């Protein structure tokens with residue numbers, strides 16, 4: 001190659017720019033996509049058991065077609081540094097891949113998948129969606145990935161529930177948007193006299209929760225139902241209602257009415273515990289908020305002051321806001337349904 005060709009190619013600065021983009025954006029993007037696919041299809045999990053050749057992996061994945069394609073994809077995983085290969089057998093190559101393959105890091109694996117499958121597309125498609133007037137819908141999300149990734153905040157939500165859950169007395173709990181059902185399980189473990197109705201709008205999510213509840217031996221105490229909270233009525237009234245990570249599934253203008261309806265499902269003196277990421281937190285939650293702004297059914301992450309005011313407008317009393325995660329805008333909101341005044345007169349019958 002002539003030196004003048006190199007000088008010409010470099011003159012506009014495009015080659016250094018391309019190299020810098022490749023280092024800072026492109027390679028990490030490739031790696032993230034590779035890892036998500038490898039996790040989703042169980043390749044990392046297979047390799048965490050031990051090295052595997054292409055045929056063994058193809059059999060495990062149910063791939064009957066061209067195995068050379070699988071090899072080409074795996075070899076790129078090796079180039080990205082996420083896998084290693086020797087004597088035709090692949091194994092996990094990075095500490096990150098090893099950590100993501102561990103079952104106890106499942107919520108982190110799901111969070112990475114959420115970023116790649118949902119956050120990246122909304123950033124990519126936002127201007128086009130504005131031009132065409134199209135919106136995202138619930139079917140653009142995979143409820144099972146979201147239910148898994150939401151578990152990252154599980155210890156903080158458990159602590160919030162421990163603060164409000166009465167013990168040693170019978171408690172009737174309603175969990176709205178129950179996801180995998182883990183928070184109902186936690187509440188049931190804290191109070192053996194608790195019984196619950198756990199609902200989720202998405203049928204597949206409710207199905208997984210029902211199977212989990214049965215596996216945990218809680219089917220006698222916890223009923224799981226596919227339902228929209230807006231259409232739920234209750235004669236008995238609940239002592240406690242929990243809503244974790246789902247207020248942004250409702251339009252901002254709809255939230256006061258929704259909260260009023262939720263309050264109507266409580267017994268007098270009953271409590272609502274609502275937890276949510278609020279505006280102004282980490283970048284990932286901000287992009288999540290953008291996703292819901294572009295959805296045809298949801299709204300932005302709430303501002304904490306505004307949501308507390310909406311709870312008060314909905315008739316909740318003693319509304320208390322608490323930041324659950326240090327340095328993050330992740331909050332709990334607790335409010336009570338007013339108890340009748342002790343001096344209140346019974347209406348004449």
Ligand SMILES: C[S@@+](CC[C@H](N)C(=O)[O-])C[C@H]1O[C@@H](n2cnc3c(N)ncnc32)[C@H](O)[C@@H]1O
Nearest residue numbers: 150177178179200201202228229244245246249
């Ligand atoms: C982000 S997930 C959170 C799941 C679970 N609460 C958690 O924190 O792991 C929100 C859930 O709320 C459910 N949801 C949304 N709108 C609902 C509605 N109107 N009634 C009942 N559930 C709803 C969704 O189907 C979804 O499973």
